[in-house]
Amino acid sequence: MxxxxxxxxxxxxxxxxxxxxxxxxxxxxxxxxxxxxxxxxxxxxxxxxxxxxxxxxxxxxxxxxxxxxxxxxxxxxxxxxxxxxxxxxxxxxxxxxxxxxxxxxxxxxxxxxxxxxxxxxxxxxxxxxxFQVDMGRWRLAGGEPVVSASGLDVPRPGLGINVGNPHIVVALASVDELEQLELGRQPTLDPEPIDGANIEFVVPNEPMVRDGVGRVKMRVFERGSGETLSCGTGVVATALAVRHWAGTGAPNNWQVEVRGGTLQVRMFPTEEGEHVGLAGAxxxxxxxxxxxxxxxxxx
The missing domain is CATH 3.10.310.10 (Diaminopimelate Epimerase; Chain A, domain 1)
Known part of the structure; x- marks a missing residue:
């Protein structure tokens, strides 16, 4: 043996x-x-x-x-x-x-x-x-695929973000919508990316920004694993997506609450372009x- x-x-x-x-x-x-x-x-x-x-x-x-x-x-x-x-x-x-x-x-x-x-x-x-990790550069992946999921009354648009692996981030209207999701079944994407994607569903806290730090809640369906209590790259993609939607003046520091705890995300400039960091236990x-x-x- x-x-x-x-x-x-x-x-x-x-x-x-x-x-x-x-x-x-x-x-x-x-x-x-x-x-x-x-x-x-x-x-x-x-x-x-x-x-x-x-x-x-x-x-x-x-x-x-x-x-x-x-x-x-x-x-x-x-x-x-x-x-x-x-x-x-x-x-x-x-x-x-x-x-x-x-x-x-x-x-x-x-x-x-x-x-x-x-x-x-x-x-x-x-x-x-x-530990904190420099996740490197990120990019918008292009397009807004439509996302359907059990527990959502209608499909929602998602934002494609690549942080070394592919993500689709979906904004929901309330914490109730977030909790009512049934992620035992894989959400569907239209169009479906060739290599698939991790899918994040997010709602802002109230208030969304406190003391210069953005705060959101998230659930995730990971490609190849199903719903997980946390997804580090998904947390990063979520913070980037919400900052993108919020527009000018949105903070570069975020706290993202997932079912397994809270993680910190920080966007910062480098000579080769903006990097994003992830920190947590x-x-x-x-x-x-x-x-x-x-x-x-x-x-």
Whole structure:
């Protein structure tokens, strides 16, 4: 039997299974990842993260050509085994995993560069014990697809935003509408993006801006995972969308409340254009061991 050590972690309720595979020797299939993330027959998680050195993957080698300091690559897959470009909660929890397991060092004030399929993400510790990540540049993805969801009386327009992975953000009229959503079924998009998208539903707090900070509530249906308690990139996309709708004078600092907690978003200028940062808690829950052969036989 082949035994594999794993760690369960979460960031505002968005949970992950971590496996350390520094030399890139463990290649789980999408079916095996699905079984691992199954909440009834597996460990249970919104996603799977393999900790692998960047020089052991083609995508990582491309990262090292531009950022040789990015020793570690976040090999991320959704709960259904599909590969995702980026996960804002996942990269913060990954930083916790790397540092607490002694795979990387991150002193206060220092930066840990992590390779992802959406480029290098720089992570730092926050003063409250969490982590903040520079998500890099973002862009409007174009168009306003119509979104239909169970619990909404009529379809609503959404705003496409890309923060390394694709999102559609939908504004709702009230907290009641937000709570009445039935996200056990996947919302539909018209037109449907070729690669799909994460879908966020948002309402402002009252007042929306307090002490120069914007405040909103959000729920999310993640591509490949379903409704989750939180989505880091979705939180970022939501703050960007609401600021876009609010227009001139809208703040660059936001608090986004999700079902798993509250995250902070900050937009700031850089030489290459505006970047957006995400900050919040990330914790490891427990360690375990699985029989790889049993996982591969499971149905």
């Amino acid at each position: 082949t035994r594999v050590q794993f760690t369960k972690g979460q960031a505002t309720g968005n949970d992950f299974v971590f496996i350390a595979d520094p030399d890139g020797e463990l290649n789980l299939t999408p079916e095996e990842i699905t079984r691992l993330c199954d909440r009834h027959f597996g460990v249970g998680a919104d996603g799977y993260i393999r900790a692998v050195r960047s020089n052991k993957l083609p995508e990582g080698e491309a990262i090292l050509a531009e950022a040789p300091e990015a020793e570690w690559f976040m090999d991320y897959a959704n709960a259904d085994g599909s590969i995702a470009e980026m996960c804002g909660n996942g990269v913060r929890a990954y930083a916790r995993f790397l540092t607490e397991r002694g795979l990387a060092q991150l002193a206060p004030g220092e930066t840990l560069a992590i390779g992802t399929r959406a480029g290098v993400k720089d992570v730092q510790r926050t003063g409250t014990g969490g 990330a914790e490891l829950s427990f360690d375990g061991e699985l029989e790889l052969d049993e996982l591969r036989r499971a149905r």
